[in-house]
């Protein structure tokens with residue numbers, strides 16, 4: 221099967237931010253069954269994470285404020301060739317504080333051998349105070365356009381659902397020439413420690429992921445797949461093959477798994493891929509393509 225011209229052996233991918241900081245961990249995830257792997261989001265310069273606590277386990281997901289901690293793109297020159305030994309497409313997640321920075325990091329990641337870039341649009345823009353790329357159709361358009369000009373590999377725009385109308389942003393990215401859209405990143409949320417009467421995260425607010433956000437993510441995929449013609453990659457709360465089937469039926473061509481790796485371990489990719497096949501067999505679907513968009517209309 222193919223997602224924006226990349227050949228995948230199954231429709232699962234590692235989501236950005238989980239086990240994606242080194243070539244060795246990306247290779248391990250590939251060897252354990254993922255159809256493709258995505259790096260942690262990489263920027264221009266090394267960046268430290270937020271103070272602890274920065275991850276909290278909730279009953280139906282994770283709340284994290286790890287943010288954009290990363291070693292800077294130059295450190296990935298050595299990591300990507302190692303990741304490629306896993307023999308699945310390696311997608312570089314990139315971020316920047318301007319369209320030019322996104323383009324510079326994407327170009328470097330292409331030269332290191334990445335098969336595609338995924339633009340993490342859930343980050344602030346320094347040129348427009350208080351603005352986030354992914355919340356602004358014009359800024360999202362500018363980033364995709366700049367990166368498309370800079371690289372020849374497929375460009376995937378990863379959207380946030382912390383917006384009024386995700387389709388407006390998706391359409392802007394499509395118009396700028398993106399090859400696929402990943403939906404969604406984490407949802408802004410918080411948890412309060414009622415004994416201490418204080419927010420648990422050092423940053424007060426963080427990003428919610430896992431089972432809790434799946435219905436929002438499925439809705440976003442469905443809306444985008446209904447209105448856009450680029451490939452859509454679903455992300456948010458995939459724990460089982462049936463969760464993946466739900467995303468595929470909503471119009472996704474593949475699914476990414478992040479929090480599921482935390483709760484179920486690295487064998488989740490193989491399990492989800494097998495469970496998708498079992499579902500197809502039991503329910504008379506002859507190929508993954510038949511599942512894609514089956515619920516649209």
Ligand SMILES: Cc1cc2nc3c(=O)[nH]c(=O)nc-3n(C[C@H](O)[C@H](O)[C@H](O)COP(=O)(O)O)c2cc1C
Pocket residue numbers: 235236237238260261275282284286287288313340378404405406428429430431433455456457458476477478479480
């Ligand atoms: C600990 C953690 C770190 C993350 N870091 C990134 C990141 O660097 N870049 C990014 O685009 N998304 C990041 N995400 C978001 C995930 O890629 C994914 O969009 C989100 O968690 C929903 O999918 P899930 O429910 O399968 O985890 C992170 C998520 C978690 C839980």
